[in-house]
Amino acid sequence: GxxxxxxxxxxxxxxxxxxxxxxxxxxxxxxxMFWYRQFPKQSLMLMATSNEGSKATxxxxxxxxxxxxxxxxxxxxxxxxxxxxxxxSSFYICxxxxxxxxxxxxxxxxxxxxxx
Amino acid sequence: KQEVTQIPAALSVPEGENxxxxxxxxxxxxYNLQWFRQDPxxxxxxxxxIQSSQREQTSGRLNASLDKSSGRSTLYIAASQPxxxxxxxxxxxxxxxxxxFGKGTRLSVIA
Numbered sequence: 001g002x003x004x005x006x007x008x009x010x011x012x013x014x015x016x017x018x019x020x021x022x023x024x025x026x027x028x029x030x031x032x033m034f035w036y037r038q039f040p041k042q043s044l045m046l047m048a049t050s051n052e053g054s055k056a057t058x059x060x061x062x063x064x065x066x067x068x069x070x071x072x073x074x075x076x077x078x079x080x081x082x083x084x085x086x087x088x089s090s091f092y093i094c095x096x097x098x099x100x101x102x103x104x105x106x107x108x109x110x111x112x113x114x115x116x
Numbered sequence: 117k118q119e120v121t122q123i124p125a126a127l128s129v130p131e132g133e134n135x136x137x138x139x140x141x142x143x144x145x146x147y148n149l150q151w152f153r154q155d156p157x158x159x160x161x162x163x164x165x166i167q168s169s170q171r172e173q174t175s176g177r178l179n180a181s182l183d184k185s186s187g188r189s190t191l192y193i194a195a196s197q198p199x200x201x202x203x204x205x206x207x208x209x210x211x212x213x214x215x216x217f218g219k220g221t222r223l224s225v226i227a
Contacts, residue, residue: 006159036214043217043218043219043220044205046214093160095215103147103209103211104148104150104162104209105162106162107160107162108159109158
């Protein structure tokens with residue numbers, strides 16, 4: 001299976017600042033990555049689909065100007081939370097689909113963001 | 117809107133018991149179904165993936181079944197252990213698109 005890493009694993013930032021989260025595919029090239037958000041005791045909710053070399057596709061209700069996604073290469077997608085607010089505190093997870101044809105998805109370990 | 121429902125929301129069992137977690141979905145045109153485990157504060161670990169042409173998959177003490185006609189999947193855990201305590205999520209897969217997750221079942225196995 002694919003190996004996906006995220007950096008940082010956790011981050012604390014002050015309200016109003018910006019935070020960048022990286023999602024890397026370590027062992028194959030991914031044209032599409034997905035970003036999810038998970039609030040405590042909730043399931044994962046898709047935020048956006050990140051496409052290499054083109055604009056991300058955002059889900060309804062997710063502000064594209066607040067959550068900036070850049071998929072600059074086939075192994076790296078970044079999510080930048082701009083002007084962070086305490087309500088942005090959440091667990092952010094990225095995933096990518098494998099190439100085996102069964103569409104199995106592989107997830108990063110997640111990033112815990114706390115905005116104070 | 118495609119939905120995935122998991123029952124029960126929480127389950128507590130004594131060690132050694134066999135148990136079944138349920139997942140139902142509204143879209144009969146799914147491709148595959150994937151079961152995950154999530155420990156508190158951690159990411160997702162893939163347990164089993166059942167392709168739409170398959171009826172079940174097994175890995176160790178885990179067995180997952182898929183019945184597309186009834187829109188159901190079950191995850192069977194044999195001889196449960198305290199280390200099995202986690203949240204179990206099922207997700208519908210339709211091609212190379214984002215997964216649609218259920219809300220999960222929080223399992224506690226008591227020693």
